[in-house]
Amino acid sequence: MNVVLIEDEDRTARQLERLLKKYDPTIHILAQLPSVSETVAWFRSNPLPDLAFMDIHLEDGLVFKVFEQQQLTLPIIFTTAYDEYMLKAFKVNSIDYLLKPVDYDELAAALDKFKSIRNQPATPDLSTILQLLQKPQTASYRERFMISLGTKIHSVEVADIAYFYTEEKATFLVNRVGQFMPLEYSLDQLMGLLNPANFFRVNRQFLVARSAIQAIHTYSAGKLKLNLLPTPREEIFVSLSRLSEFKDWLGR
Template sequence: MKVLIIEDENLTARRLESLLLKYDPSIEVLAKIPSVAKAVQWFRENPSPDLVFMDIHLDDDLGFRIFEQVQLLVPIIFTTAYDEYMIQAFKVNSIDYLLKPVNYEELVAALNKYQLLKKQAQAATPDLTTLLNLLGKPKETDYKDRFMVTVGTKIRSIETSEIAYFFLEEKVAFLVTQDGLHLPVDYSLDKLTQILNPRQFFRISRQYLVSLSAIETIHTYSSSKLKLDLKPKARHEVFVSGDRITDFKEWLGK
């Protein structure tokens, strides 16, 4: 089976490839593609794969936009950081989906469903109009409300309301809970900015994404820079980038 992975999180793409090979070592992952533009180019230059794993939110746009630019009839298993409203959409359209982080047992079930559809000669292609309407403008309840993170040998569910802020260190994103727990997450800060409620979280710099409740004190550091005291205390000095100060002040006032 030839598989294409369309996913902008490198760690997620590599983990998915590993799980696919665990399911069937003969699976060939043709490519791991991070954006709509690169996926469109790939499809135009290569034969269609047997199966596509596609993230919903990619670097440059919604993954569904790929199918507006190239005509494909290829089975798709979506991966998504969202839960209820997205799951409902997939069920209505008989499309397989996987919630991140991808669970091996759920992956097996999705692949088994694909094999069954293949035997029955049914194409698991999406109703793009319906799905795009559902994805057109996120509602308050559409934003991510929990994260599944690995703590030692266990997987723990962290409610978004428990998170004080996220920060980037050595190219790895960490979440910090209100009680001071630091945990790595399999998302970039760019992706986190897309999937978190903008009323609750603000990207103050390339390194920090903070919740309103985590801001303890704001200092005027210079005419073009603000310094924040966060709770729990951050490992680094935390500044609001100069080009984000106006938007940051507007966000505080909402």
């Protein structure tokens, strides 16, 4: 496996290299690049490696400037001391986001994930093709909900919904302007009605729209806190049992 380290701290790069060698002694480090300018120049003159590890803050700016100057299609694992860039990272081929100091078990899990993605067949086998031919129809998801408020019935577009939540066995939706409306569905039922590309159930109480997530903060033991817009009445955390799936969902 050929790897590039985009990291401006030599000590951190050496530690990361030791962890990578511990995981797989055959991993080959092609280069350590400390700046945006050197990274862009290297990718313009070299074949793509199998994987890149990227710090966020480099000598001459944020690593995201690289993507403004060079189109990169390789998978990336971010390693950084800052948690506020997670959303942005998952929009640029990120397969994981590791906070410094990098933990070996988290690094190994990220590399296992990379290997599983790389080993997926590029083309479907014959049985998969036959299944697709037998099921040409696409999934149909709700586009709106009809909500009764007093004597009025309101039509609420799914695109205008920020999140759903449960409280005392009742379900509510919250739209983008912060209006709370009761809904006669459970969160389990809603998960079957909504496009899973746009909504994710982060815990037992909240089902959130991707577009409502404004920031993600990492706490101890990898716990994630979400900043949603509009702001909920309570703090929202991704349950540990859904953490890996949530990261995968962000990266799609």
